[in-house]
Amino acid sequence: MRCPSCGAMETRVIETRTADEGRVVRRRRECPECSSRFTTYEKAEEKRTLRVIKKDGSRETFGRDKIIRGIGRACEKLPVSLEQIEDLASKIEDDLKAEGYGEVSVSEIGRRVMEGLRKINQVAYVRFASVYREFTDLQSFQHEIARLIGEKEVSRNGEED
Ligand SMILES: [Zn+2]
Known part of the structure; x- marks a missing residue:
């Protein structure tokens, strides 16, 4: 990240925070050349919250x-x-x-x-x-149980054959 004050190529991250429920990454940066500080905002990729x-x-x-x-x-x-x-x-x-x-x-x-x-x-x-x-x-629950038991009996019969 280039320094906006002096144009130095390398800047140092001094603090990282997320904002907007993790969708944005906010970074405080400092330039080692001129000591100016600035903030960048980046979209967090793949960090969508459900x-x-x-x-x-x-x-x-x-x-x-x-x-x-x-x-x-x-x-x-x-x-x-x-x-x-x-x-x-x-x-x-x-x-x-x-x-x-x-x-x-x-x-x-x-x-x-x-x-x-x-x-x-x-x-x-x-x-x-x-x-x-x-x-x-209760009826649909009993129906489901009956279906499950039915499936078991079918497979048991299958084994006996
Ligand atoms: Zn600078």
Whole structure:
């Protein structure tokens, strides 16, 4: 960064701060030649923050750890590794960012967690689904359980043949 006062080619960064929720990087610089100080603003690349819209309409910063804890609770005492849980949380975050989400609802995150858990462990999937109240009534919940049991019976029959 060239000095605006004397034109020296090298200037020293003395302070770095982010502004506008991390979208802008603000740097205080000092010229070693003439000692003048100036500030630069740069756009932060790839540091877009993802925000979560909660059920009451309030917003909070997307918390990967929070999602890992939520998935972890659904996977308690089940043969699901921490790595699988972390991978799922990372994939959801990466996908949302890649799809251009700036804000995302809790229920959309919940839907994606369920989608992922369904492939990892079906007991964890049902547990998570019931916590997130994705099943709006008892009937649809029972229907889903019945479907899962049905799938198991089909595969068991398949093994016997
Ligand atoms: Zn200078």
